[in-house]
Amino acid sequence: MKFVSLLALPLLALAPIQQAAAEQFTTEQLQHTAQIRQHAQNSELSWQLVESLTTEVGPRLPGTENDKKAVAWAKAQFERLGFDKVWLEKAHFPHWRRYHESGHILTPSKQPLHLTALGNSVSTAKDGLTAPIVLFETLAELQAAPAGSLAGKIAYVNYRMNRDIDGNGYGPAVKARSSGAVVAAQKGAIGYMMRSVSTSHHRFAHTGGSHYKEGVSKIPNVAIANPDADQIARLIALGEQVTVHINIQTEDLGQGESYNVIGEITGHSKPDEYVLLASHLDSWDLGTGALDDGAGVAITMAAAKHVAAMKRPQRSIRVVLFAAEELGLWGAKDYVKAHSDELDHIVAAAESDFGADVVYAFESNVHAQSLPIVRAIAEQLKPLDVAYIGANSARGGPDLIPFERAQSSPIFALHQDGTDYFDYHHTADDTLDKIEPHKLKQNTAAYAVFAYMAADAKDKIQAK
Amino acid sequence: MKFVSLLALPLLALAPIQQAAAEQFTTEQLQHTAQIRQHAQNSELSWQLVESLTTEVGPRLPGTENDKKAVAWAKAQFERLGFDKVWLEKAHFPHWRRYHESGHILTPSKQPLHLTALGNSVSTAKDGLTAPIVLFETLAELQAAPAGSLAGKIAYVNYRMNRDIDGNGYGPAVKARSSGAVVAAQKGAIGYMMRSVSTSHHRFAHTGGSHYKEGVSKIPNVAIANPDADQIARLIALGEQVTVHINIQTEDLGQGESYNVIGEITGHSKPDEYVLLASHLDSWDLGTGALDDGAGVAITMAAAKHVAAMKRPQRSIRVVLFAAEELGLWGAKDYVKAHSDELDHIVAAAESDFGADVVYAFESNVHAQSLPIVRAIAEQLKPLDVAYIGANSARGGPDLIPFERAQSSPIFALHQDGTDYFDYHHTADDTLDKIEPHKLKQNTAAYAVFAYMAADAKDKIQAK
Numbered sequence: 001m002k003f004v005s006l007l008a009l010p011l012l013a014l015a016p017i018q019q020a021a022a023e024q025f026t027t028e029q030l031q032h033t034a035q036i037r038q039h040a041q042n043s044e045l046s047w048q049l050v051e052s053l054t055t056e057v058g059p060r061l062p063g064t065e066n067d068k069k070a071v072a073w074a075k076a077q078f079e080r081l082g083f084d085k086v087w088l089e090k091a092h093f094p095h096w097r098r099y100h101e102s103g104h105i106l107t108p109s110k111q112p113l114h115l116t117a118l119g120n121s122v123s124t125a126k127d128g129l130t131a132p133i134v135l136f137e138t139l140a141e142l143q144a145a146p147a148g149s150l151a152g153k154i155a156y157v158n159y160r161m162n163r164d165i166d167g168n169g170y171g172p173a174v175k176a177r178s179s180g181a182v183v184a185a186q187k188g189a190i191g192y193m194m195r196s197v198s199t200s201h202h203r204f205a206h207t208g209g210s211h212y213k214e215g216v217s218k219i220p221n222v223a224i225a226n227p228d229a230d231q232i233a234r235l236i237a238l239g240e241q242v243t244v245h246i247n248i249q250t251e252d253l254g255q256g257e258s259y260n261v262i263g264e265i266t267g268h269s270k271p272d273e274y275v276l277l278a279s280h281l282d283s284w285d286l287g288t289g290a291l292d293d294g295a296g297v298a299i300t301m302a303a304a305k306h307v308a309a310m311k312r313p314q315r316s317i318r319v320v321l322f323a324a325e326e327l328g329l330w331g332a333k334d335y336v337k338a339h340s341d342e343l344d345h346i347v348a349a350a351e352s353d354f355g356a357d358v359v360y361a362f363e364s365n366v367h368a369q370s371l372p373i374v375r376a377i378a379e380q381l382k383p384l385d386v387a388y389i390g391a392n393s394a395r396g397g398p399d400l401i402p403f404e405r406a407q408s409s410p411i412f413a414l415h416q417d418g419t420d421y422f423d424y425h426h427t428a429d430d431t432l433d434k435i436e437p438h439k440l441k442q443n444t445a446a447y448a449v450f451a452y453m454a455a456d457a458k459d460k461i462q463a464k
Numbered sequence: 465m466k467f468v469s470l471l472a473l474p475l476l477a478l479a480p481i482q483q484a485a486a487e488q489f490t491t492e493q494l495q496h497t498a499q500i501r502q503h504a505q506n507s508e509l510s511w512q513l514v515e516s517l518t519t520e521v522g523p524r525l526p527g528t529e530n531d532k533k534a535v536a537w538a539k540a541q542f543e544r545l546g547f548d549k550v551w552l553e554k555a556h557f558p559h560w561r562r563y564h565e566s567g568h569i570l571t572p573s574k575q576p577l578h579l580t581a582l583g584n585s586v587s588t589a590k591d592g593l594t595a596p597i598v599l600f601e602t603l604a605e606l607q608a609a610p611a612g613s614l615a616g617k618i619a620y621v622n623y624r625m626n627r628d629i630d631g632n633g634y635g636p637a638v639k640a641r642s643s644g645a646v647v648a649a650q651k652g653a654i655g656y657m658m659r660s661v662s663t664s665h666h667r668f669a670h671t672g673g674s675h676y677k678e679g680v681s682k683i684p685n686v687a688i689a690n691p692d693a694d695q696i697a698r699l700i701a702l703g704e705q706v707t708v709h710i711n712i713q714t715e716d717l718g719q720g721e722s723y724n725v726i727g728e729i730t731g732h733s734k735p736d737e738y739v740l741l742a743s744h745l746d747s748w749d750l751g752t753g754a755l756d757d758g759a760g761v762a763i764t765m766a767a768a769k770h771v772a773a774m775k776r777p778q779r780s781i782r783v784v785l786f787a788a789e790e791l792g793l794w795g796a797k798d799y800v801k802a803h804s805d806e807l808d809h810i811v812a813a814a815e816s817d818f819g820a821d822v823v824y825a826f827e828s829n830v831h832a833q834s835l836p837i838v839r840a841i842a843e844q845l846k847p848l849d850v851a852y853i854g855a856n857s858a859r860g861g862p863d864l865i866p867f868e869r870a871q872s873s874p875i876f877a878l879h880q881d882g883t884d885y886f887d888y889h890h891t892a893d894d895t896l897d898k899i900e901p902h903k904l905k906q907n908t909a910a911y912a913v914f915a916y917m918a919a920d921a922k923d924k925i926q927a928k
Contacts, residue, residue: 055698058575066573109530111522111752114892202666203751203893227895231752234519234896287667288575288695428578429667431691432698 020372021379024457032310033380036452040306040445041384047437049077049298050356054288054432061285062324063095063256070281071259074297074321078263081305083319085266088259089338091331093324095256096120098207098285100249103222106130107243108235114225115193116205116286116427117248118177119327120212121221128247129154129191129220135236139176145187154191154244155184158233160226163199167354167418173197174208181221182213191246192221195229197422203227204427207284209328220248258282258323260331263301265308267315267455272342274316275455276409277304277447278332278351278399280325287430291421295435295443296352296397297321303447313456315347322399325353332399336406343408347461348454350412351397352447355424356435357417359446361387363394366410367462374461377453384446389415410461412454414446484836485843488921496774497844500916504770504909505848511901513541513762514820518752518896525749526788527559527720534745535723538761538785542727545769547783549730552723553802555787557794559720560584562671562749564713567686570594571707572699578689579657580669580750580891581712582641583791584676585685592711593618593655593684599700603640609651618655618708619648622697624690627663631818631882637661638672645685646677655710656685659693661886667691668891671748673792684712722746722787724795727765729772731779731919736806738780739919740873741768741911742796742815742863744789751894755885759899759907760816760861761785767911777920779811786863789817796863800870807872811925812918814876815861816911819888820899821881823910825851827858830874831926838925841917848910853879874925876918878910 025033053073060070071088078086096119103113133156136142142155157176162169174197181192196206203225212218224232235242261281267273279296283289304317323331336343348366362381364374371392378388394413396404403409424430454461489497517537524534535552542550560583567577597620600606606619621640626633638661645656660670667689676682688696699706725745731737743760747753768781787795800807812830826845828838835856842852858877860868867873888894918925 051698055695056573056702056704058569058573058695066575069573105522109520109522109533111530112750112892201897202668203895204667227893227897230897231519231522231895234515238520240520286576428576429691431667431695433665433691433694 017372017375021376024373024376024459025453029456033449033453036306036310036448037383037445039309040303040448041441043302043306045305046298046302046440046444049301050290050294050435050440051432053297054290054294058288059285060281060283060289062093062258062282062327063253067258067282071261074261074281077301081301082308083263083265085264087262089262089335091258091260091323091334093256093258093327093330095253096327097251097253099251100247103244103246105242106245108240113244114203114205114228115222115246116207117250118210118221118223119207120210121248121250122218123249124220124247128245130243130245131190132241132243133193139180139183142180142183148188150184151188153189154193155187155189157194158229160195161197161199161422163419165417165419166415167421170197170422177208177210177223179211181210181219182216185217185219189219191219194223196223196225198226198427200423200427201226202429204429206426207286208426209326220246222246222248260323260335261321263304263319265304265312265317268312269314271316273345273347273460274318275451276346276349277317277319277451278349278397279321279353280331280399281321282324282326284326284426286428288432289430290432290435291355291424291430292426293353295356295440299352299440299443299447302444303451306448307452313452315455317451317455325399329398329401332402336402343403343406346409348412349396349400349403349409350414350450351400352443353397353399354416354418355421356440356443357420358439358442359386359414360417361389361415363389363413363415364392364410365394365464366392367464370410370461373457373459377450380449380453381446384442386446408463410463412450414450481836481839485840488837488840488923489917493920497913497917500770500774500912501844501847501909503773504767504912505905507766507770509769510762510766510904510908513765514754514758514899514904515896517761518754518758522752523749524745524747524753526557526722526746526791527717531722531746535725538725538745541765545765546772547727547729549728551726553726553799555722555724555795555798557720557722557788557791559717560791561715561717563715564711567708567710569706570709572704577708578667578669578692579686579710580671581714582674582685582687583671584674585712585714586682587713588684588711592709594707594709595654596705596707597657603644603647606644606647612652614648614651614653617653618657619651619653621658622693624659625661625663625886627883629881629883630879631885634661634886641672641674641687643675645674645683646680649681649683653683655683658687660687660689662690662891664887664891665690666893668893670890671750672890673790684710686710686712724787724799725785727768727783729768729776729781732776733778735780737809737811737924738782739915740810740813741781741783741915742813742861743785743817744795744863745785746788746790748790748890750892752896753894754896755819755888755894755898756890757817759820759904763816763904763907763911766908767915770912771916777916779919781915781919789863793862793865796866800866807867807870810873812876813860813864813867813873814878814914815864816907817861817863818880818882819885820904820907821884822903822906823848823850823878824881825853825879827853827877827879828856828874829858829928830856831928834874834925837921837923841914844913844917845910848906850910872927874927876914878914
């Protein structure tokens with residue numbers, strides 16, 4: 001274990017930053033960290049939690065009965081695990097539901113089309129929408145189409161997401177999801193269709209948030225699976241005019257209500273300062289939300305529990321399971337509003353919302369004076385094969401975006417290997433069997449080490 | 465190339481069987497074989513054929529418009545490729561259609577259930593079937609249930625298929641598909657559900673043929689995807705009573721008509737004797753029938769074409785694309801009936817119907833006196849990394865079963881690696897992207913070598 005050899009060095013031999021790091025934690029605290037890490041790596045708790053949530057509740061779209069069950073489940077779990085404080089905070093969001101979706105390619109030959117409505121999409125007519133499609137390779141190509149040129153047509157963006165360990169392919173691809181329907185409607189299209197924001201070669205369509213714009217006609221808005229997109233690309237390459245039939249039935253139910261569910265391990269000497277461990281409790285309705293974000297729920301709950309099982313740190317650890325992330329970070333936004341006068345109480349915030357593959361690197365976004373604490377934490381993550389990224393410009397997970405905007409909280413990233421994440425993300429195939437238990441344990445151990453050390457460092461970590 | 469070194473040996477040094485093999489083919493014929501092999505390995509033809517069939521026609525359930533298109537496609541391709549004779553032969557089958565399928569787990573929590581109707585299944589009521597399920601781990605367990613014990617229930621068989629290079633897991637698993645609904649109904653069940661006969665861990669349900677029995681109530685008959693089956697197993701392990709809702713709408717349309725499509729390369733000296741290269745043109749309706757059996761169609765058509773591109777062999781090569789295999793080998797049965805007095809004209813029969821992974825072994829089922837020809841062919845398959853299995857007890861593909869029963873034809877197996885085949889077989893995920901072009905070429909080359917040599921050997925291969 002690295003810290004033993006570090007401490008064995010005479011202090012004078014340490015570089016200044018190492019010395020400063022060593023001053024933040026006693027030998028006892030570091031031994032303690034090692035125990036927590038070991039304990040978390042051996043514990044089945046995070047697996048049990050994600051198994052229970054995804055099996056007994058399953059999909060949990062905000063506002064549904066299952067969402068209510070998930071809130072009750074989370075509260076009961078926090079209580080069962082002996083968190084010192086457990087409470088709910090209201091969150092509001094636009095309540096949207098999916099009832100039916102189906103589709104076919106009609107010409108040149110009838111074939112099923114594996115599609116899904118994008119979140120927030122309006123319905124087609126009861127008996128569906130039939131129209132020829134016009135293919136654009138990118139959203140920019142669609143944007144360049146002349147006004148009115150798509151009258152009576154379905155605009156189709158064929159952009160293929162790139163696979164990447166950090167999910168860097170997602171951002172460029174997701175623009176076509178967020179705003180494609182608006183651009184298409186502005187050109188006169190009566191429907192919008194896109195290749196799924198997905199790296200999967202299986203026949204699953206990927207859902208996700210999308211938006212309309214005031215004053216622009218709201219048109220049905222779907223994504224198709226990659227093999228179906230390949231099929232359409234081949235047909236068009238053959239010179240065929242492809243006509244499709246789409247039937248999606250959805251409903252806008254106005255404002256919905258749910259809850260951020262919060263469990264706190266209360267610090268023994270500075271209880272008002274806290275480490276924020278974030279994840280989101282809601283999921284899309286297609287899968288069971290195992291990777292997105294049952295894993296994060298399980299990792300953060302279990303990590304805090306593992307710390308508490310040893311001893312209470314100086315500061316608190318607050319696990320917040322945010323509501324309605326998928327529909328637009330609504331729980332996180334409401335949290336930031338409700339806690340706006342105390343966001344500087346957060347000494348470290350990190351979110352687990354990128355599946356369940358291993359954490360491979362650790363990065364901060366903190367005031368330079370707090371870097372010695374960061375280095376000391378990084379040292380304790382090394383036995384978990386977590387590298388240190390010294391750029392100090394970490395972005396948190398999606399629920400931390402409102403916190404980043406408020407610029408009051410030190411942000412941390414425990415970078416997960418996301419190479420395969422977008423094979424499952426937002427599809428029916430996001431189910432428990434896609435999680436490997438040993439990887440989940442590694443994540444839990446990394447979050448436990450991080451949470452304990454950030455909560456028990458001599459000094460409070462400062463925001464930039 | 466192996467044959468060169470073989471021929472370079474003094475003839476007296478050859479073992480008797482090698483000598484006998486050498487007598488079946490001239491040096492020129494063996495050079496010819498090498499050219500055909502090389503040509504097939506370099507040709508894109510089989511890829512072009514499977515791409516065209518699965519893209520332009522797509523799924524082709526017997527009796528559908530797409531099935532008619534497939535027949536027209538196949539006839540046109542044979543003609544385009546310059547086959548000497550091209551004709552259709554009528555085939556009849558029970559015409560069954562799938563219109564709708566959906567399902568949910570209702571208790572303890574509402575969750576989508578990925579299911580598919582098994583072929584031949586009756587519909588549920590218009591608004592579906594809701595009932596608690598009773599789990600049996602095997603068909604044998606269900607068979608052991610007391611009569612009447614399943615009244616008002618859905619019987620559910622949770623048997624999991626094993627992965628195996630030769631697909632040996634399929635047989636034991638498929639019994640629950642063929643006859644499960646009959647056994648369930650005999651115990652009073654109002655519906656039958658089973659874990660898919662599939663090795664996939666993705667959320668695809670596997671369809672396939674199933675049967676009812678005269679005098680036993682016909683109950684709706686579905687398979688669920690493996691992740692859904694895992695979910696139900698977990699819920700039941702938790703002590704939950706699982707109730708499901710199933711809605712399948714299907715139709716029995718009586719007797720349907722389609723065609724075996726046949727293309728022949730006519731032999732120059734013994735045209736009535738022929739090598740039968742089999743595959744089936746129909747597919748299930750969920751995927752595009754790429755692995756099952758677009759690949760086989762493409763491999764056999766292209767193989768015969770590659771032989772013909774060099775020269776006509778002594779005997780004919782008849783490529784038969786059978787109709788309605790999926791519904792019960794109907795095209796093959798009709799062929800055997802129509803050709804019952806000339807099945808001994810077949811000098812070698814092999815079917816490609818096991819996906820598009822590489823051929824790894826070659827096996828015969830012929831009269832012992834013909835084994836020298838088999839050995840000579842095996843020698844020419846070695847450069848393709850195809851091993852020889854000397855057991856001489858090959859079974860052909862499914863369409864060859866009626867031929868095997870007739871006991872008139874020498875049967876051959878070009879064993880493919882089927883390790884991953886049941887990840888896709890009979891699911892929506894059986895699409896073109898699952899085929900690797902270089903493996904398709906290897907298959908095509910193996911069939912071309914086999915077809916040419918069996919058609920051009922000095923002696924006619926004899927049946928056992």
